[in-house]
Amino acid sequence: MEFKDYYKVLGVDDSADTKAIKTAYRRLARKYHPDVSKEADAEAKFKELSEAYEVLSDKTKRAEYDQLKKYGQAGQSFTPPPDWNAGKHSFNAEGAEDFSDFFANIFGGAGGHSQHRRRRASRGRDIEVEMALFLEDTLSDEPRTIEYSIPDPNTGQNKKKTLKIKIPKGVADGERIRLKGQGEPSIGDAAPGDLYIRISFAPHPKFDVDGHNLILIVPVAPWEAALGAKIVIPTLEGKISLNIPAKSQAGQKLRVKGKGLRKKSGQGDLFATLKVQMPKDYSEQDLELWQKLAKQSEFNPRAQWEK
Amino acid sequence: MQIDYSISIDLTSTCEATGLETTELIEIVSHGIIEPEGSCPEEWVFDIDMLATAKRAIRLQRDLHLDWAAVGLAIDLIQERDKLADENAILRAQLQRLMQE
Numbered sequence: 001m002e003f004k005d006y007y008k009v010l011g012v013d014d015s016a017d018t019k020a021i022k023t024a025y026r027r028l029a030r031k032y033h034p035d036v037s038k039e040a041d042a043e044a045k046f047k048e049l050s051e052a053y054e055v056l057s058d059k060t061k062r063a064e065y066d067q068l069k070k071y072g073q074a075g076q077s078f079t080p081p082p083d084w085n086a087g088k089h090s091f092n093a094e095g096a097e098d099f100s101d102f103f104a105n106i107f108g109g110a111g112g113h114s115q116h117r118r119r120r121a122s123r124g125r126d127i128e129v130e131m132a133l134f135l136e137d138t139l140s141d142e143p144r145t146i147e148y149s150i151p152d153p154n155t156g157q158n159k160k161k162t163l164k165i166k167i168p169k170g171v172a173d174g175e176r177i178r179l180k181g182q183g184e185p186s187i188g189d190a191a192p193g194d195l196y197i198r199i200s201f202a203p204h205p206k207f208d209v210d211g212h213n214l215i216l217i218v219p220v221a222p223w224e225a226a227l228g229a230k231i232v233i234p235t236l237e238g239k240i241s242l243n244i245p246a247k248s249q250a251g252q253k254l255r256v257k258g259k260g261l262r263k264k265s266g267q268g269d270l271f272a273t274l275k276v277q278m279p280k281d282y283s284e285q286d287l288e289l290w291q292k293l294a295k296q297s298e299f300n301p302r303a304q305w306e307k
Numbered sequence: 308m309q310i311d312y313s314i315s316i317d318l319t320s321t322c323e324a325t326g327l328e329t330t331e332l333i334e335i336v337s338h339g340i341i342e343p344e345g346s347c348p349e350e351w352v353f354d355i356d357m358l359a360t361a362k363r364a365i366r367l368q369r370d371l372h373l374d375w376a377a378v379g380l381a382i383d384l385i386q387e388r389d390k391l392a393d394e395n396a397i398l399r400a401q402l403q404r405l406m407q408e
Contacts, residue, residue, distance in 0.1 A: 029371050035363045036385060050370065123326070176355045178324075194324060196355075208400050215397075217404040275405055 004102045006052035006065065014066070018057065025053040051099045061107060068106060124153065124184035124193035128176075131197050135204050135214075136236050138171060138261055146197065150184050165197070170264040173201040173209060206234055212268030213260045219277040220244060235259045235270055242272060250276040314354060321353045325362050335364050338379045 007014050010024045031037060032045040039045070055061045129148045137144070143166045149158040163182065171177070176196045183193025201209060208215040218233055228246035232239050235256070242254065252274045260268025279286070300306075322329055333348060335341055341360050343351040353361075360382065368378050 026372065033367065033370055035366055036381070046370075123323070126324075176359060178355050178358070191323065196359075203400070208397050208404075210397060215401065217401065273401075277408070280408070 001101050001105060003069075004048075004052075004100060005069075006055050009048050009052040010056065012056075014069075018059075021053070021056050025049060025057070029053075047098050051103050054099070055103070055107070065106065122187055123190045124186040126193040126196060127183040128196040128198055130200050132200050132202050133167070133171075134202050135207060135209070135261065138167065138201075139236055141166065148195070152185060153187050154185075163195075167199075170212070170262050171199050172211070173199060175199050207236070207270075209261065210271075212263050214268065214270045216270060216272050217275050218242075218254075218272045219275045220248070222276055222278065225250070225274060225276050233272060236261075244274070248274055250274055316353045316355075316358070318348050318351050318353075321351075321358060321361070324358055325365070327361060327365055331365060332361060334375050335361055335378075338375045340364050340375075340379045340382055 007016070010021060010028065012020055012024045016024070028049050029046065032039060032042045032049060034043045034046055037046075055065050127148065127150060129146065131144070131146060143164045145162060145164050147160060147162045149160050151158050161182075163179070165177070165179070168177065176198050179195040179197065181192045182195035185192050206216060214236070216233060218231070220229070220231070224231070224244055225248045226246065228248070229244045231242055231244060233242045233256075237259070240256070240259070242256065244254070254272040254274070256270040256272060258267045259270035262268075282290070316324065318329065318332065321327075322332055325332070327335075329348075336343060336348075336351070341353070341357040341364075343353045343357060345351040363385075364375075364378050364382060367373055367381055368375065371381075373381065
């Protein structure tokens with residue numbers, strides 16, 4: 001078991017008073033709180049902070065910890081002195097089951113693995129799993145198989161579980177689906193936890209998602225924009241033809257009804273945004289034609305600067 | 308196997324699902340942090356997103372020692388930030404598509 005330096009975790013001196021400890025905790029908690037923080041290891045960091053604060057903010061626990069600290073050093077293997085009686089504490093703080101083995105050994109059964117959890121009958125924990133979906137998948141009614149692992153609170157072992165679920169129509173990126181009672185099993189008579197499936201759309205090589213609408217950037221030749229054209233564009237359900245009106249502008253949006261993502265009822269639209277693409281290579285004849293146009297045209301693209 | 312998608316959830320089930328006390332959930336609703344349908348607690352109907360927001364609210368309240376008004380503000384700002392990040396991601400993706408040859 002590794003010795004934990006709770007003072008170091010909170011970045012305070014071992015002589016810091018309760019007020020300084022509280023301030024340090026609050027400042028770091030704001031920074032690493034998993035609901036606020038975008039830091040990669042926020043959750044682990046926050047657990048460490050909570051554990052350190054739990055001990056150092058309580059006069060009795062802190063005194064005991066200080067006494068033990070004389071025996072151990074951070075990062076080193078640590079065994080409590082033989083006469084140390086870990087069982088003397090009754091401890092049931094919120095979230096304490098996530099605390100480290102080190103905490104459990106000093107302050108009794110609250111931390112670590114199954115010891116604490118087995119003691120009380122409690123509702124099983126919720127489990128959240130992410131399901132990546134291709135945009136094409138959201139249009140299908142095929143049930144999808146999802147595999148996840150649930151820890152069994154009685155044995156501490158992870159068990160694999162498979163479920164077949166139908167993705168509800170009109171599901172949005174980031175939306176959660178709740179499967180009642182499919183989370184971690186409970187202890188005793190309490191209810192099992194729930195399973196939350198968080199939908200995450202995989203980025204698409206062609207389409208961007210805006211709510212239930214899709215956006216497609218459509219490259220067109222300058223003469224297609226000028227003269228109009230009938231072109232073929234992709235949709236999630238295959239190719240369709242699209243009329244580019246004559247005298248179109250770059251950035252112009254053309255709406256294709258009903259070719260977006262599914263809604264609860266009906267379907268969103270596809271917005272084709274025109275991008276006028278210039279050629280990379282020019283033949284002699286091409287250049288001659290552009291020169292002809294340049295001589296003849298009165299178009300001034302910077303007219304608005306001259307006002 | 309029968310799967311219960313549970314889209315509309317009443318007060319009791321919401322408390323069960325989130326581990327919140329009824330009084331805590333009432334605080335959260337009275338601060339407008341989540342807005343269930345229905346005019347009184349017995350009639351309230353919650354959805355899945357509200358469950359997630361309620362859980363986030365209680366975590367912030369407990370872990371950061373915030374009062375409910377501050378929790379409401381924090382959640383508004385977090386949601387605003389997430390919305391802007393999403394919008395930014397869409398705009399970036401589109402800009403890249405417009406710039407590439």
